Amino acid sequence: MKFNYLRLLLILLLFSCNNKPVSITYPRFFINKYQVDTVSNVVLTLPYKSSYFSLTDKNRLLCIGANFKIDNTVSHLINKIQVDHIFVLSDTLFAIKYIKNHLPLQFWLNDSFQWVCINRFFKDPEIPVFEDEKFIVHSCCFGEFGGAVFFKEKSTDRVFSCPSTCVQNINKIDGVYYVTNTLQHLVGSSRILKIVDPTKLYELKTDSLKRSCNWYMSIINFEQIHSEVKTQEIMNKFESGSQKLIDTVGVLTIASFLYHNQLYNLNTNSEKTFISKIDADSLFVLQNLGNLKLFPADMGVVGKDKNTLVVPFVNFTTSGFVSILNDTISIATFKNNH
Secondary structure (H helix, E strand, O other): OHHHHHHHHHHHHHHHHHOOOOOOOOOOOEEEEEEEEOOOOEEEEEEEOOEEEEEEOOOOEEEEOOOOOEOHHHHHHHOOOOOOEEEEEOOEEEEEEOOOOOOOEEEEEOOOOOEEEOOOOOOOOOOOOEEOOOEEEEEEEOHHHOEEEEEEEOOOOOEEEEEOOOEEEEEEEOOEEEEEEEEOOOOOEEEEEEEOOHHHOEEEOOHHHHOOOOHHHHHHHHHHHHOOOOHHHHHHHHOOOOEEEEEEEOOEEEEEEEEOOEEEEEEEOOOOEEEEEEEOOEEEEEEEOOOOOOEEOOOOOOEEEOOEEEEEEEOOOOEEEEEEEOOEEEEEEEEOOO
8 A cells, every 4th residue: 555655646746846837937128228310201111122211201311220310321312302292112112292283203223222203103003911822912901990901812813802901011821820909099909910821711793892992891881781781790700810909998009029039019008119929818928128108100000121121100299210129129100390
């Protein structure tokens, strides 16, 4: 009998040793803060050629180097004309200048930092929010009235979509798409969707729906008139193929980003800004960045140059941008007299 007790004790000890909780260690991100002195308010910043190009409310441009200081030489060259809007498409920086009672002029920036006028005007292009070898992904946002993400399959031109208000950026891990949404309405909210196979989303076969920001509402209204199907039952059909990982209220997700093939988030609320990771159906705070409040300057305006992710922001006193590269997060704020 004594032998049996000893054997049972040994088994229990081995079992307890093999079932110790595994501690998970998360990376510690390096946070750098910079101040950039300007004479005007900055309304937009985009990454381009390992630098940052900013448009001010005076229709002037600034080139900010990788050291987060204004490059006066390049800034002088790119300010030979005043422009109203800038965007990056196919690794080229474009600018639009609106002229009263005339068609807008469009320019592209050459390697000598000279603006080249395009002879014929192209309509403002729909900038993809994400693209890979299989899909071109666009999104649109009507704020509290809805929004959607559209996956266009390159090989077939078929378009698959689901409700998504409002897409901030998209990441891909091991073939799976993670769609980050942030809505700045009332106290704000965030959702992150997981899409394993975009072709399992609702297919849009009508051209008008492929360009409709809240296409699902027109279908819902039609079906409610002609049937007694409940709204949520119809929405479940439209949301099929996407999995809601988080759905938070009072928290904005400035951007989601990858580090070592793991998804992390940069969040802000009424009290602080922090880095988080998804834990079950909640956001687990990994690192507090302090009480600096960063609100996305414009939904979906997230630029990417090689591996650097750039998000313009505003708060109650200034504007700036966040630059994320690997484990380093740089926060640049603009200082002026306005």
